[in-house]
Amino acid sequence: MSVAPASLRDEFPLLAAAPQLHYLDSAATAQIHRLALDAVVCHETTCRANVSRGTYRLAEAADLAYEQARQTAARFLNASSADEVIFTSGATAALNLVAHSFGGTLKAGDRVLISVAEHHSNFVPWQMLRERTGIELALIPVLASGQLDLAHLSELIDSNCRLVAVTQCSNVTGAWTDVATLVAAARKVGAKVLLDGAQGAQHGPQDVRALGIDFYAFSGHKCFGPGGVGVLWGRGELLAAMPPFLTGGGMIAEVTPAETTWAPPPQRFEAGTPPIAQAVGLAAALEWMMSLDWLQIHARENRLCELLIEGLQRIPGLRLLGPEASAERAPIVSFEIPGLHPHDICQVLDAHNLALRGGHHCAQPLLAALGAEVCTRASIALYSDEADIEALLDGLRFALQELT
Amino acid sequence: MSVAPASLRDEFPLLAAAPQLHYLDSAATAQIHRLALDAVVCHETTCRANVSRGTYRLAEAADLAYEQARQTAARFLNASSADEVIFTSGATAALNLVAHSFGGTLKAGDRVLISVAEHHSNFVPWQMLRERTGIELALIPVLASGQLDLAHLSELIDSNCRLVAVTQCSNVTGAWTDVATLVAAARKVGAKVLLDGAQGAQHGPQDVRALGIDFYAFSGHKCFGPGGVGVLWGRGELLAAMPPFLTGGGMIAEVTPAETTWAPPPQRFEAGTPPIAQAVGLAAALEWMMSLDWLQIHARENRLCELLIEGLQRIPGLRLLGPEASAERAPIVSFEIPGLHPHDICQVLDAHNLALRGGHHCAQPLLAALGAEVCTRASIALYSDEADIEALLDGLRFALQELT
Amino acid sequence: MNQSDSLYEDAIKQFAQAGHGHGQLAAATGAAKLDNPLCGDRVRVQVAVASDHIAAIAHDTKGCLLCRAAAAVIGLRAVGQDELGIEAITTGLESMLKHGSPVPAAWPELSMFEPARAYPSRHRCVLLPFRALLAALQESRRSQHGDIPVL
């Protein structure tokens, strides 16, 4: 199916209602697609009931919708079974789940390898695991481009290494991770690989089997879906061997005062009432994403990204973070302008209807490694267009005038 | 403000669109109020952005909406500060948070006192804490009525007792807990009190300070709000002394490879992007609840409950669970009919447009204590009416005919 | 709207009432207990397998009419079958419930469960005794053959 990307903006209610808005903060939260919002409303007004326990027709409809959402997510990821898909409250919750449940099977001295480029959500949970269990936490360093430095991988992924947990794509530099190299190295020693897909999934359907990974986490709100929902995919045999994390209704086989036995995955990992309508809304967004021509969208996203980088490079003194080649990055562009603080830049940009984010972007270790403390970030999504980029370049000229 | 309860049904889109439906499963999930759904849609289409980090106007609007939702929840609970309100993904997540964070401050031999009447979501997290840290888990027994047996409280709440964590109202028997007695006993030894308000909050605004408790947890989807969101209230000084549970973006002060320092509450306990639109929707539901005349609603709920109980008592052999006096119970009525399985009963009722739930209701220890394995439950909410009760009593007559 | 009025056909009630096979075996070669954690249905199946075929079967079933009727069908029909046969019937039954496939020809009385197609949450009730039987057969095989598949 071919989609004229110029029209995509109209499919997003907030953008359609604010034609003057240049939304360039999609890496923080992408706007919600009309179909996703409609699916939420439709579910809440025609199928609302708790899942997995009721037998009346309304509950059957809720169950069906929820389990179909699971199947849609499985197709989006090319998982071998919907039972490998766990709905969580978001990517952060999914990553914490792995750090607790899979982490609970690790012992002191086992190594978990993360990278300097991680978002705090894939950094701090492993620090906490280190505190709880005495695992060794090792860090893949980054190159000046922000890309992972895989030169010394064989030392980092040694025989003590049980898990490599890295971001698929940096939320600051946009740098894509060389997953194949990591997976090959991990396989040699039997280590598992977790990919934090929070920034990857919004750039198209994934193939977790082709990637050869073991866990994949992402958030609905960054994939044009509702907030309050995320996905953890895990290989069936790994999930089956993992203890639960959150506990409560829906994830047990039997509870007695003495002990409790667990339901099989995915229920084992979905304690309590899940975000049902949100999962249904996310599935609508993922269905829509699967209907798109991603070659075309990537070409367009890359073109906008190059346009932006070219324009930024003309600003004297501006320092671009991230890889040179646009093929090596998602359309996320962060930069520093000497003497100008990102908050002031974003404030002036806002006055020109540009929505950008400045700060450390929950990636302090990465910024420290790149010799920056804070930066300004423009993140492009499939609804972005040339007008957004031109407005940003104009806005930066205003900011330079106004702030100096 | 006075509300004619007969009209309340129209304010719930699902019920308004299905006049033939007798929804008697509100203890599992209440239907969503129109205003709550509208608030979600309005937020997603006019204020959608990530919170706490952006400075552009859209992000400011999202922040404001989210923090106003926190204030609304604080008012609903009569908390002394909005900083005591933590948004979670639901009651189960809130209870797990306390079991991990407050639980993390306990040591082997400390006692946590729960009751036999707990929902699995306030049972299993404490069993897991026992496994992790060697606390002693003690159980308040129940009377034949399902009410907590407080006769031996002074032995159960001894000087080793650090926390009393009990349900405000049983999701099976509807029995209200005698909170005042528990709080008084806990105070004597300095133990804290957690109330699982999952079944309490839907029956009206709470006053956590008057209750004298330390933690209160509830879910949005049982309070006429969206799914995917819940609230944990905790006393400020307790929260300030607790380590975080989930970790990631938004809850840290600083992250370095060596160590990480935490933000103050409530942010410390809200790792990752929170359920923003869901919190806003929940706040709309809570605002609406605060506008109601609860004396009138309780009178009505009690009347329906009595009507139902009277009718049930006329069915030969039927066994009612729960307290006799309607003042001692929320309008939740569970029963057994010898020889008839709840699933079969619910199936026949469904054919008569009655939505009821059969099973163990995630309260196996309670059912075991009451000498039942499964039961059928009718739960009444503020939109229930006489027609629902009459239809249920008729439906049960059909079920008896059809199944025997 | 009275879709389920036809669910509780007389056949289902009669089988559930009859409870064929209810009881205990003195000399079982395999046994299994399965729950449906969500509704409390619970089935315990014992088998005595000789020459890879079921020589005797007994079950103890607590559950709804569908579950008890399904257990009674097993109690009536399983003797003489081997593991592959039970597997085929279970797959056939599941496919009948989930995808509307024809009733497994070998056990025509399973047609009484056809109305349950419309109620996915009840499929587990019907299938539970079959799954318990399969688990008991596997256990029997493992104990008799040291985990070598019966083929």
Next chain:
Amino acid sequence: MNQSDSLYEDAIKQFAQAGHGHGQLAAATGAAKLDNPLCGDRVRVQVAVASDHIAAIAHDTKGCLLCRAAAAVIGLRAVGQDELGIEAITTGLESMLKHGSPVPAAWPELSMFEPARAYPSRHRCVLLPFRALLAALQESRRSQHGDIPVL
């Protein structure tokens, strides 16, 4: 829509540039470092307190224009004030930002932050140096008086 065009008045830029009080004290009686974790603003304030009044102040501020301008106001104006006075001005400034109260009369140049009222997320930027100063004064009091409040 260009609401914020007026935010960066010349006064703010001039104060930020001037950086009054930037530096280090040789003999501080109290010091504090405060961050805004969400944007990376960071202020370090040192004070030398004598007879309960600020005798000298120095700060090291990394941050946006608002934060740097606010630090410079402190650098220019804080000497001679006591803790209560700084507390009153901080409360007044916060109330000006959050509730539109009048500019604290004692330090009229704080009026340059009035346009920031419209941007709640920036209030922290303006307030950070004030909060750091208060923390430094508290530290000074504790170290000088053994934690007895200065009154």
